[in-house]
Every structure is written in C-alpha cells, then in structure tokens.
Amino acid sequence: MIAEAGLAALWLATAFAIAQLMLGAAAARAVDPVVLLPGVRRIALVQALFALLAFLILIWLFVTSDMSVLLVAENSHSQKPMLYKVAGAWGNHEGSMLLWVTVLAVAGAGVALFERRLVAETLSATLAAQAAIAIGFYAFLAFASNPFARLNPAPADGQGLNPLLQDPGLAFHPPTLYLGYVGLSVAFSFAVAALLMRDVGPAFAKAMRPWVLAAWIFLTIGITAGSYWAYYELGWGGWWFWDPVENASLMPWLAATALLHSVNVLATRDGLRAWTLMLAVVAFSMSMVGTFLVRSGILVSVHAFAVDPTRGSFLLALLGLYIGGALALFGARVGTVTQGATFQLVSREAALVLNNLLLSVILGVVLIGTLYPLVAQAMGVQLSIGAPFFEKTAVPIALFLVAGTAAGPLLRWRKDSAQALLSRLTIPVAITGVTFALFFAMTGFASPIAVLVLALAFGLAAASIAPLWKRKLRRTPLPIYGMVVAHLGIAVSLAGMAADTLFKQERLAAVAIGDNLAVGPFKVTLAEVRPTVGPNWSAMEARLQVQRGAGAPFELLPQQRFFANPPTNTSETAIATLWDGQVYTVLGASDASGRWQLRLWWKPFVTLIWAGGGLIALGGMLSLLGRVLRGRRDARAQEEWA
Amino acid sequence: MKAKHQRLTLALLAVAAILGAALLALSALKDQAAFFYAPGDVAGRPLPVGKAVRLGGMVEKGSLVRAQDGVSIAFKVTDGKDVVPVRFRGVTPDLFREGSGVVAEGQFQPDGSFTADNLLAKHDERYMPPQMAGKMHKSESLEQ
Structure with a gap:
C-alpha cells in the first residue's frame, strides 16, 4: 500500500501545481494581487510538501527493501549497508528524477515562503512559472518514469546497486548538485515573470540575486565534490575527464557564474537588463539540457542508468517547450525592456561584460564539444570528443578570463582610467612575471600552458586580495569579502591543477x-x-x-x-x-x-584543486549572508519608516 | 557613449563572441574528434596514424601475451574477419579478457599496429556504452 500512497502523493502534488499555475496567473493579472498572493504562497508550500512526501516514501521503500516495487528490486539488495539503501533511492533513473522535481517544488516553496522584496504581481507570475515547469516534470514521472511501479511476483531479493555508486560520495553528491541545478529554475521563473510583467530593474535584480547565489553555491559544491569522487573512485588519477556528464554540470555553472556577475550590474548600476534576463533563461536551460543528456539514456556512463527511447523523446519535448517558450517570450518582449544606464569602455561594468562574454564563449565550446558526438552519431558517424578538444578551446579562453578576474574588481563603476588600472595591477603583474620565469626555469618546455596557469594563479591571488587594500576591514561589506574569497579560491584551484600537471610523478x-x-x-x-x-x-x-x-x-x-x-x-x-x-x-x-x-x-599540491572549489563556495556563502542580512535590515528600516 | 550605440556595441560583441566560439570549436573538432574504428574499417586502407582514435572489437582468443615487466600486454582485436595487433601498458580493466569485448583508446602506428593509452572493457549489460553495443553486435554477428 505504501508505494500506492507515494504515487498518490505525486498526483496530489501535480494537482496543487496546476492550481498554483492557475491561481498564480490570475493573481498576476488581478487588479489587487495582494488578495490572492497568500493563497498562491500556501499552495506552493503544500505542493512541495506532497513532493517531499512522495520522495520520503520512496526512501522508506528502499530502506525496508520492499522487493514488490520494481525500482527497489532492480536497484537494491537487502544485504546492502543502510547508507546505500537510502542513497540507492536516488542512484537510479526514476528516483533521481523524483529527487529532481522534489527540489524543484521545494525551491518554489522557498520563494513562496521567503521572498518579500518582489512586487506582488511579479512574485505571483514567478510562482506560476515555477509551477508550469513542475507540471511537465510530474507528467514525465507519471507517464514515463513511475518510481512506484509494482513488480508481480516480487523476487526474493533485488539485483543490487552498481558498486561504483556504493560510496559515501554518492549519498551527498547528487542531492547537492540537484539543489544547484534545479535551484536555477528560480532564476528562470523570475526572468519569465519579469518579462511577462515588464518589471526589470535594480529592485528585481536585488530580489533575484540571493536565489541565484544559493543555487550557484550548491552547484559549486556539487561539482567540486563530484570531481573528488571521480578522482578517488575511478582510480585513474585524474580529477576532470571532460565526460559529457561532467560537462552537463559544468555548463549550468558557467551560465550561473555569468548570471551572478551580470545581476550585480543590474542591481548596482541598472545596466545589462536584457542580457541578465537572457542569462537567467540560459542557465536553467543548460540544467535541463544536462538533465536530458544524463537522463534520456542518450549517453551511457555511471550516471546514466537505462536506455528507453520514450524517455528521451519525452524529455526532449519538455526541453523544447520550456526553452523554446522562454526564448520566444524573450524575443517578443525584449523590445519593451528599456535601456538601462550606460558606462564607459574602461569601467567595472565593461569588465563584467568581458567576464560574461568569455564565460559564454567557454559555455559555447563546451556545449558544441558535448553535443557534436550526438549529432554525428545521428548522421551515422561514431566519434568521441575528449580532453584534447577542450584543452585546445576552453582552456586558452579561460586564461583570458583569469586575467580579467584579476583586473575587474580593481576597476571603478561607470568610468575609470586605463592608466590607473595598470598602476593598481603593477604588483600582480610583477608576481605573475617572476613566478612564470621561476617555474619555467624549473620545468622547461614540458607544459608551458601549465606554467602560465600557475603564474597567473599567483598573480590572481595577489590581485584578488587587493580590493581590501586600504579599506577599513571591519566596515567592509560581507559581499566584498565574498568576492575576495571566491576569486582567491579560483587562484588556489588553478594552482592545484597546474601543480598536478607539472609535478605529478607516476610509477x-x-x-x-x-x-x-x-x-x-x-x-x-x-x-x-x-x-x-x-x-x-x-x-x-x-x-x-x-x-x-x-x-x-x-x-x-x-x-x-x-x-x-x-x-x-x-x-x-x-x-x-x-x-x-x-x-x-x-x-x-x-x-x-x-x-x-x-x-x-x-x-x-593536488588537494588545492578542491580546497579552491571550497573557497569559491565559501565566498558565495559570505556574499549570500551579506545580501540576506542587508535585505532584512532594509525591510526593517522600511517598516519603521512606514 | 549613447544608449542606443552601447546596446548595438554589446549585441555586436555578443555575436562576435558566438562566432569566435563556433570557429574555434570547429577548427579544434577537425583535429581532435576521436573516430571509432573496427578492424575491418582500416584493413587495406590508409591508417589515421598519430591521431587519437578508438578501436573496438573482441580480444582474439589465444592472442593475449603478457610481457616480463608484468604491466605491458599485447593482444589482437578482431571483428571476426580482420585483425589489429594492440599494445598496452597499464592496469587492465577488471572485465578485460580474451574472447570479450574491448574498446582501445590510442593511436595507430605506421606498421599497422595500435598503441593503446586506455582500455575500456565490456561492463555488465546495463552499463555498456552504445558505441560499443553497436560495434560488438556487428563483430558477434560476423563471427557466426
């Protein structure tokens, strides 16, 4: 009976999602949306509770080894340690998709519970958009991936879980990654709502920023943890394989990183309005593309569990619907997004535009490299794209990005002079030059690129601390510390990557x-x-x-x-x-x-790779904490004033 | 800079970036795409010497030779008709054995042999790469 209760919870969640979509849309168009909004908020919460209930029921079925449930019988075994019984619930196609929609619903509930800055119309439209995404994926679960399907007769015991997945890393890696991946849906819904309600500006950006930050933090942690898991579990000594599944998590991260920077321009300077909306759409689109790549069975790896063509077509249809719909909306409404503030060629804004362009280019080549083998296969040619392709394309562009990361924070908003920038960069440039000469003398022509990366890492480390120079440290806002720590983390991680390439020894x-x-x-x-x-x-x-x-x-x-x-x-x-x-x-x-x-x-020094990843995430957390505290203070001040 | 001009500049920059990415990617694709070969695909044809490629088929029975150093092996990959000799130095995957499927990543040598940097063996049915499933199917049917 318990499996049937799980299925019922899933259907109820779907019903509430439909209600959320309709009431949210009604509230967004109502004369006085404040009347309907509390109802939308409550429905979003109930929808999330039912999704969560369905997910907990699935875990319960795995924990009790209920072999009359097809999914449990295929992926679990009564003799498995408890941790892997629980984690086994999402170590398979159906379970991981259930986790996916649960996170989607919980993220929506988070917005419903905590979002106070957004105007009522835009918030209602955001919750409606979030529900619209959820409905599609609930349908996918119900019609193509039912996790609660029964097996009759029930076998005596299950087939067990792929031993590669029987690792503590599995217990935490997918949920963390999904919180990031699917958390980006909030930014997507915000952008759709802003386009629908024609409400794009600094206030909107300030409301969206913490949500983007939170998703990005989880994504960063998930990718870092996944890299370490592959490193120790596969036994090949490598920490990044440019495997399509890894790329599937890297692409949303690249887009989210770009979004994180452009949303700051929108919040602080009211610039890059259309571009920020576009990135919000692209970021979650990349999450959905990643889901399609991993879950459609088109790729087979440790992560892809089964091949079933209906699932692929279903996911592709959902992808076309949501991405195509959002892009069409963007195309139709972008003309009504008025021009924001302008800026000079040498300014913080321009540096952030450069950051966004370079990140987008890297995203583009990773996307091409990931999809090209699939396209070729469809045309009857079998080929694979591995590390050499990405090392020739993404890595050189990333070097420019690193240089920009060093320079950007040292520029003033709106207008600055190139001369002043150069004088502020003297020390980092000198450090880069000296370390390059030093390490080049040590290693010669073995890998000049790795030497350059290592030297740039030292320079970036110096440059990323520079914004704290001559500041009163106790009065410096937390987000500044966040930026410093995150950029420092990039330097630390790069140093680890370069050190591993240059100095590793193998027997x-x-x-x-x-x-x-x-x-x-x-x-x-x-x-x-x-x-x-x-x-x-x-x-x-x-x-x-x-x-x-x-x-x-x-x-x-x-x-x-x-x-x-x-x-x-x-x-x-x-x-x-x-x-x-x-x-x-x-x-x-x-x-x-x-x-x-x-x-x-x-x-x-290989450990620096993941330590750096941790620092990047920590920087995000500091920044998020600063934004949330500031938001609360502002809200309180407003109340007192009113 | 006027607002209108700025918007145009940004749009042009974005287009330039996309084109740049596409050009860079396409030029790299030409050199770096690793094509998949079965022994029959290269028999009597010019070899893609020095390029990173994949070679797939069955490990021919009785062809596996282990070298004195304990970590180098030589074997033959067959699709039932044609045969390519392969050399490999490293830890072989757990399911690598004679008469079983293998995908070797590496390069063809001018003498027609293949030097593998990495071997992928057939895992159990549920985790077999589709490329391999296709090629193995081919070689099995040829064997009969």
Whole structure:
C-alpha cells in the first residue's frame, strides 16, 4: 500500500501545481494581487510538501527493501549497508528524477515562503512559472518514469546497486548538485515573470540575486565534490575527464557564474537588463539540457542508468517547450525592456561584460564539444570528443578570463582610467612575471600552458586580495569579502591543477611481496596482500608501507573488491593526504609468478584543486549572508519608516 | 557613449563572441574528434596514424601475451574477419579478457599496429556504452 500512497502523493502534488499555475496567473493579472498572493504562497508550500512526501516514501521503500516495487528490486539488495539503501533511492533513473522535481517544488516553496522584496504581481507570475515547469516534470514521472511501479511476483531479493555508486560520495553528491541545478529554475521563473510583467530593474535584480547565489553555491559544491569522487573512485588519477556528464554540470555553472556577475550590474548600476534576463533563461536551460543528456539514456556512463527511447523523446519535448517558450517570450518582449544606464569602455561594468562574454564563449565550446558526438552519431558517424578538444578551446579562453578576474574588481563603476588600472595591477603583474620565469626555469618546455596557469594563479591571488587594500576591514561589506574569497579560491584551484600537471610523478610496475618502488620522494614497499571482507563485498588488500626519506613510515591499503550483487570487481584506491600533496595508490591484478601490479602517483599540491572549489563556495556563502542580512535590515528600516 | 550605440556595441560583441566560439570549436573538432574504428574499417586502407582514435572489437582468443615487466600486454582485436595487433601498458580493466569485448583508446602506428593509452572493457549489460553495443553486435554477428 505504501508505494500506492507515494504515487498518490505525486498526483496530489501535480494537482496543487496546476492550481498554483492557475491561481498564480490570475493573481498576476488581478487588479489587487495582494488578495490572492497568500493563497498562491500556501499552495506552493503544500505542493512541495506532497513532493517531499512522495520522495520520503520512496526512501522508506528502499530502506525496508520492499522487493514488490520494481525500482527497489532492480536497484537494491537487502544485504546492502543502510547508507546505500537510502542513497540507492536516488542512484537510479526514476528516483533521481523524483529527487529532481522534489527540489524543484521545494525551491518554489522557498520563494513562496521567503521572498518579500518582489512586487506582488511579479512574485505571483514567478510562482506560476515555477509551477508550469513542475507540471511537465510530474507528467514525465507519471507517464514515463513511475518510481512506484509494482513488480508481480516480487523476487526474493533485488539485483543490487552498481558498486561504483556504493560510496559515501554518492549519498551527498547528487542531492547537492540537484539543489544547484534545479535551484536555477528560480532564476528562470523570475526572468519569465519579469518579462511577462515588464518589471526589470535594480529592485528585481536585488530580489533575484540571493536565489541565484544559493543555487550557484550548491552547484559549486556539487561539482567540486563530484570531481573528488571521480578522482578517488575511478582510480585513474585524474580529477576532470571532460565526460559529457561532467560537462552537463559544468555548463549550468558557467551560465550561473555569468548570471551572478551580470545581476550585480543590474542591481548596482541598472545596466545589462536584457542580457541578465537572457542569462537567467540560459542557465536553467543548460540544467535541463544536462538533465536530458544524463537522463534520456542518450549517453551511457555511471550516471546514466537505462536506455528507453520514450524517455528521451519525452524529455526532449519538455526541453523544447520550456526553452523554446522562454526564448520566444524573450524575443517578443525584449523590445519593451528599456535601456538601462550606460558606462564607459574602461569601467567595472565593461569588465563584467568581458567576464560574461568569455564565460559564454567557454559555455559555447563546451556545449558544441558535448553535443557534436550526438549529432554525428545521428548522421551515422561514431566519434568521441575528449580532453584534447577542450584543452585546445576552453582552456586558452579561460586564461583570458583569469586575467580579467584579476583586473575587474580593481576597476571603478561607470568610468575609470586605463592608466590607473595598470598602476593598481603593477604588483600582480610583477608576481605573475617572476613566478612564470621561476617555474619555467624549473620545468622547461614540458607544459608551458601549465606554467602560465600557475603564474597567473599567483598573480590572481595577489590581485584578488587587493580590493581590501586600504579599506577599513571591519566596515567592509560581507559581499566584498565574498568576492575576495571566491576569486582567491579560483587562484588556489588553478594552482592545484597546474601543480598536478607539472609535478605529478607516476610509477607502474608489477612487484613481488617485500619489494619496493620509488615514486617522487617516496619509497613504497609491498608488505603483504591479504584477503578481507566488508558488509557486502570481499577483497584482496595490499598493505603498502610508504616512507619519505628518513621520515616516519605510514601504511596505505588499496584493495581489489569483489561485489556479489551485482557481480562486479572494483579497485579501491588508497590515498594519503600530506600537507604538500597526496600519495595515490591503486592495486592491480596479480600474475602467475605472484607479482602484483601497483600504480602509484605522487601528486604535489593536488588537494588545492578542491580546497579552491571550497573557497569559491565559501565566498558565495559570505556574499549570500551579506545580501540576506542587508535585505532584512532594509525591510526593517522600511517598516519603521512606514 | 549613447544608449542606443552601447546596446548595438554589446549585441555586436555578443555575436562576435558566438562566432569566435563556433570557429574555434570547429577548427579544434577537425583535429581532435576521436573516430571509432573496427578492424575491418582500416584493413587495406590508409591508417589515421598519430591521431587519437578508438578501436573496438573482441580480444582474439589465444592472442593475449603478457610481457616480463608484468604491466605491458599485447593482444589482437578482431571483428571476426580482420585483425589489429594492440599494445598496452597499464592496469587492465577488471572485465578485460580474451574472447570479450574491448574498446582501445590510442593511436595507430605506421606498421599497422595500435598503441593503446586506455582500455575500456565490456561492463555488465546495463552499463555498456552504445558505441560499443553497436560495434560488438556487428563483430558477434560476423563471427557466426
């Protein structure tokens, strides 16, 4: 009965979404929208509660291993650890789509509960737009991906979860990423509402900004965590593979980053009105394109779970409807968006325009590189686009973007002089020059691009702290700190990427028990290989003794794991994190003479990649906190004044 | 700058950026797209030497040779008719074995052999890449 209750909750959520759409649209056109608005707010809340209930019921079915539910039988197993039973609820197509709409509904409820700045008409239209998106995806669940379908007769036990997904990273990675991905729907609905109600200006931008920031923070954390997960779980030593599924999360991030910067121009200077609306539409469109790529079964990877052509067509239709509709609305109404304030060629605004253009170009090449193999396949040619393509296109443009990131915050709004900028940039430029010469002398022509990235990272680090120079630190607004920390995070992350490319050392060999290998400054001895067992796997585990010079030795235990349900082998890496980098070890197969394959890396400062990602997200949080506190203070001041 | 001019400049910049991105991407696509080959696709034809490509098929039974160093292997990829010798140094994927499907990423050598940088083995049915599903189907039907 519980599965049927879940399905009922889903249908009720759909019904409330339809009500929300109709009442929201009515409120937006009403003479006095303030009368209807509280009703719309409440409906949005109830819709989210029903979606959440359906999702919790699905988790319950997984936790209790109810094998009469098709989804549970196909993706779970009673012998699985509890964490993976819960996480298994979204480690499959239907469950992850249910999580997707739940986040969509919860984001809408968040707007309904907390948004106080927006005028009533625009807010009603925003909630109506949010409901319109939800209805499409509820229909997708109901007609093409029912997570609560029954299986009769019920099997004795389930088929289990792909062992690659049986990792704590899985428990948190998809929900975080989805909060970002789908959180961008709020910006989309805001933009649609603003176009419909012809309400575009600084007040609108100030209302939209915290929502964009919040989604962007989650997206940043999700991408950073996903990168680290791929790094330690796949055992290939890489942290970004330009896999289509990774690109699917990168593209909304690029668009959201551009939006984050342009919405500031709109809020502060009332410029870039049409452009900001466009970006808000594009950002969530990229989220939906990503959903289509991952969920249609057109790509197959760890993330894509099953191939079913109806799902692909259904999602493609939804995509065409929402993106096409929003773009048509944009085209029809953009003429009525009046011109905002103007600015000079050398100004903060111009720098932010440059930021937006470069981000859009990177987004464009990533999109082309991701979709081209699909188009080629449709025309009967099989090809794949890998890292070399993106390294030749996205990376050079990103270098310009980094230079712009250093210069932009040092420019004044509206009008500034090039000479003044150059004098403010003296120290960062000098640092970049000196570090480039230094590292180039160290590494030579091995990878000049990586040397340049590393030098730019040092320069950017200096330039990103510069806005705090001569400021009274205690009176500096939080969003300024947010910007400084986020830009510093970019520098830190770039330094980690460059250091990994330039300085990593790799050893691959077959070694007998008791033998040792040298990798970088480390001596790694294979002490023994022993069998071991976990809750639902057995493994061969190597005991490696690692020693740097005459330092204290430590142990690493990489494994070859065997999972019975479904029968699969996986390699479990063992990684030691030291202050100056990571030792990364993988155990391979054994041969007839009793030797074991070992793959070892010494990766100096590789950890900076994810530390930088964390800083970028932290910068976003500081900025968000500043905006929210400021918004509250303004609201209170207004009340007192009134 | 007048408002109207500024808007025009911004629009032109955006168009220039899009065109630039498209040109850059298309020029890179020419060199960097890795095409997918089966042994039959290259038999008796000029080889795409030095380009990153993928080679897919079955690992021929009895062809797998492990080198003394314990980490280098040589084997033959077949589609049932034609055969390409492949060399690889590294940890082979768990499901890599003779008589099973494989996709090798790497480059053809002038002598007609293939040097692989990476091997993808057939995972279980649920996680097989579509490219592989297509090619393997082809080679299996040819074998019969």
